[in-house]
Amino acid sequence: MKRALALLLGRGWSSLIPLAAFVAAVVGFVSLPVFTDRPLEIYDLFNLFEAYAQIGLITLGFGLVVIAGEFDLSIIGIFALSGVIAVQSGQHHPFLGVLLALVIGCVFGALQGLLIARFRIPSMPVTLATYIALLGLTRVIGHNQPSVSFENIDTTLWVQEPVLQVFSPRSLVVLGLFALTALVLGLTRWGRELRALGGDRKASRTSGIPVDRRLVALFAASSALAVVGGSLAAFNTGAAITDPGAAPLTLGAAGALIGGVALTGGRGSVVGIFAGTMSIVTLQQIFIVSGAEESFTDLTFGLVLLFFVAVNAPDARNGFVRLRARRRTSTSAAPKGRT
Amino acid sequence: MTRAAPEQSASVTVERNADDRLPGLLRTGLRDPGNWVLFAVLVVAIIVGASTPRFFTIENAKAICASTGTIGIAALGVTLIMVCGGLASLAVGETAAVSGMVFLTMLGHGLVPALLAATLAAAVVTGIQGWVIGAWRANPIILTIAVGSILTAVGARMSSTKAVAPASEAFEHLNKTPLGVPVVVFALLGLTVLVQLLMSGTRLGRLMYAVGENRAAAVAAGLPVAWTVACGFVVAGALMAISGAFSAASSHTITLEGANQLTFNAIAAVLAGGTSIAGGFGSATRTLFGALMIATISDLLLLRGAEVGTQTLVKGLLVLVVVLLGHVRSRRSRT
Numbered sequence: 001m002k003r004a005l006a007l008l009l010g011r012g013w014s015s016l017i018p019l020a021a022f023v024a025a026v027v028g029f030v031s032l033p034v035f036t037d038r039p040l041e042i043y044d045l046f047n048l049f050e051a052y053a054q055i056g057l058i059t060l061g062f063g064l065v066v067i068a069g070e071f072d073l074s075i076i077g078i079f080a081l082s083g084v085i086a087v088q089s090g091q092h093h094p095f096l097g098v099l100l101a102l103v104i105g106c107v108f109g110a111l112q113g114l115l116i117a118r119f120r121i122p123s124m125p126v127t128l129a130t131y132i133a134l135l136g137l138t139r140v141i142g143h144n145q146p147s148v149s150f151e152n153i154d155t156t157l158w159v160q161e162p163v164l165q166v167f168s169p170r171s172l173v174v175l176g177l178f179a180l181t182a183l184v185l186g187l188t189r190w191g192r193e194l195r196a197l198g199g200d201r202k203a204s205r206t207s208g209i210p211v212d213r214r215l216v217a218l219f220a221a222s223s224a225l226a227v228v229g230g231s232l233a234a235f236n237t238g239a240a241i242t243d244p245g246a247a248p249l250t251l252g253a254a255g256a257l258i259g260g261v262a263l264t265g266g267r268g269s270v271v272g273i274f275a276g277t278m279s280i281v282t283l284q285q286i287f288i289v290s291g292a293e294e295s296f297t298d299l300t301f302g303l304v305l306l307f308f309v310a311v312n313a314p315d316a317r318n319g320f321v322r323l324r325a326r327r328r329t330s331t332s333a334a335p336k337g338r339t
Numbered sequence: 340m341t342r343a344a345p346e347q348s349a350s351v352t353v354e355r356n357a358d359d360r361l362p363g364l365l366r367t368g369l370r371d372p373g374n375w376v377l378f379a380v381l382v383v384a385i386i387v388g389a390s391t392p393r394f395f396t397i398e399n400a401k402a403i404c405a406s407t408g409t410i411g412i413a414a415l416g417v418t419l420i421m422v423c424g425g426l427a428s429l430a431v432g433e434t435a436a437v438s439g440m441v442f443l444t445m446l447g448h449g450l451v452p453a454l455l456a457a458t459l460a461a462a463v464v465t466g467i468q469g470w471v472i473g474a475w476r477a478n479p480i481i482l483t484i485a486v487g488s489i490l491t492a493v494g495a496r497m498s499s500t501k502a503v504a505p506a507s508e509a510f511e512h513l514n515k516t517p518l519g520v521p522v523v524v525f526a527l528l529g530l531t532v533l534v535q536l537l538m539s540g541t542r543l544g545r546l547m548y549a550v551g552e553n554r555a556a557a558v559a560a561g562l563p564v565a566w567t568v569a570c571g572f573v574v575a576g577a578l579m580a581i582s583g584a585f586s587a588a589s590s591h592t593i594t595l596e597g598a599n600q601l602t603f604n605a606i607a608a609v610l611a612g613g614t615s616i617a618g619g620f621g622s623a624t625r626t627l628f629g630a631l632m633i634a635t636i637s638d639l640l641l642l643r644g645a646e647v648g649t650q651t652l653v654k655g656l657l658v659l660v661v662v663l664l665g666h667v668r669s670r671r672s673r674t
Binding site for chain 1: 426427429471474475476477478480481482484485486487488489490491492493495496499599603606607616617646647648649650651652653654655656658659662663666667
């Protein structure tokens with residue numbers, strides 16, 4: 001049991017965070033009737049998975065890049081851009097729209113990764129710049145309208161049609177991508193390499209990991225995930241929103257961090273990110289059914305993210321360890337002084 | 340950023356001295372790749388400006404100055420954050436908007452108390468972020484995203500029933516145009532001088548450069564790293580609040596809608612001026628020119644009929660170019 005857990009989540013007390021988050025999510029979901037005054041129904045679970053499908057691929061993309069010790073803020077820009085591209089060029093053939101967005105997203109992600117890997121530029125400033133530029137580009141392509149409507153109602157209905165009562169084609173695609181990523185990272189050496197990249201870049205270079213190629217693939221993959229998420233979200237709403245605001249980034253980062261991804265890199269797993277996303281989404285559902293104001297949601301997720309950023313700060317942990325060590329030495333030194 | 344090894348930096352100083360004998364401010368300016376963007380944009384702006392009707396007019400110059408004011412004051416704050424190694428804040432717009440709301444609601448007590456309340460609130464909130472970043476090395480971008488979300492909630496609460504309205508007419512003092520120039524321009528110039536004095540003339544300023552240049556070395560040398568970064572953020576927060584107060588005064592209300600634009604503009608202005616995003620290098624005067632440049636670009640695009648989308652795209656690309664150039668420069672100084 002313990003070994004299986006360690007295999008799934010990693011070792012150490014901090015690996016228990018995603019598990020705790022998942023348990024909290026389940027408890028929260030089961031206690032939904034407290035907020036709604038009606039028993040749990042099957043569509044509560046359907047809604048939960050729909051909300052998961054909305055942000056899941058952003059948390060996954062963000063989380064994977066952070067595990068490798070990098071950052072990708074541009075996925076929010078790609079998320080918005082791909083929605084507009086998929087809607088505009090997919091009015092008749094939605095699949096072609098997604099394909100076009102996927103090609104553009106992958107090429108962009110790979111180029112960005114190449115830039116970051118080759119020139120060893122810190123990814124935060126670069127992706128901050130591309131995030132701003134992509135948001136602008138999305139608005140330009142969307143003719144500066146707040147949203148671009150999707151006229152293909154059949155596709156919208158198909159994307160949200162219940163499958164097995166609790167899933168929809170959209171949530172199944174997202175779940176499938178999570179499972180695929182988990183399998184690829186678990187069964188090949190890429191999973192270990194991903195953590196190695198984030199844990200110690202220099203050591204992974206010397207030990208023969210093709211760091212540059214992995215980074216290019218990673219940034220392309222995070223963009224691709226954002227493309228799928230963005231196009232499906234646009235199909236689902238029947239419109240692509242040109243300015244997603246900061247909310248997806250807050251939710252994505254919070255989900256990944258709750259899922260046990262370390263902001264300093266080197267730690268985290270797909271299963272953890274899934275658990276983190278589910279707990280975020282459950283909280284969101286509780287707010288929705290209890291009719292909480294949007295500002296309350298913003299406040300809560302802001303505070304959650306703030307807490308996890310503070311916990312993840314490298315020197316916060318060092319300070320804590322130092323404090324504990326000092327207390328320990330002072331207690332062990334005290335009896336010595338008396339004798 | 341890593342410093343050059345001692346023997347290398349010695350040779351660089353010799354080279355600099357030789358170059359300084361050459362006359363011409365332009366030559367000195369052009370030697371620094373950080374200024375290339377500034378010069379390139381200047382040339383492009385003059386060429387495009389000449390072909391744009393109504394660009395070279397007094398009215399337009401005034402409009403550019405006014406928007407340089409609000410962008411520039413917030414950008415001065417971002418300069419301090421960047422120099423002391425705090426990367427950037429993604430909550431600039433939100434901080435400015437919420438403190439603008441505080442300013443408007445406190446106007447009943449007079450102009451100065453309202454300004455003080457707004458700056459104090461922003462200074463405290465931003466200062467705490469600075470302390471967490473300085474002491475614990477928390478990730479500044481993700482931290483300020485979280486704070487942005489919290490401030491959005493606060494701002495939405497403050498303006499939930501209706502848009503925040505000024506409690507008195509005292510704000511009109513901020514809209515005056517003595518000598519035909521908006522007050523905000525004088526404020527920007529005055530604050531630029533003050534921030535420049537703080538950065539290059541005080542112990543705190545030198546500490547900020549030291550911490551931003553190499554945090555590990557600053558820690559090893561026993562410098563008060565956490566307090567230095569916290570102080571930088573305190574002043575930054577106050578500046579964001581002043582920027583918010585001016586934009587609240589000019590439009591008689593303030594919303595969270597344009598928050599992102601101010602954040603992007605401020606970051607773009609600082610980077611365009613040549614301040615390094617890696618920390619330890621930059622100045623307030625650089626930011627003044629950067630803000631002027633961003634305001635001019637926005638104005639040019641607006642006159643040519645481009646909307647928000649194009650403006651954001653151009654600024655994003657500009658930031659990208661500056662970040663890449665800055666990286667090339669820091670690598671060159673290392674080898």
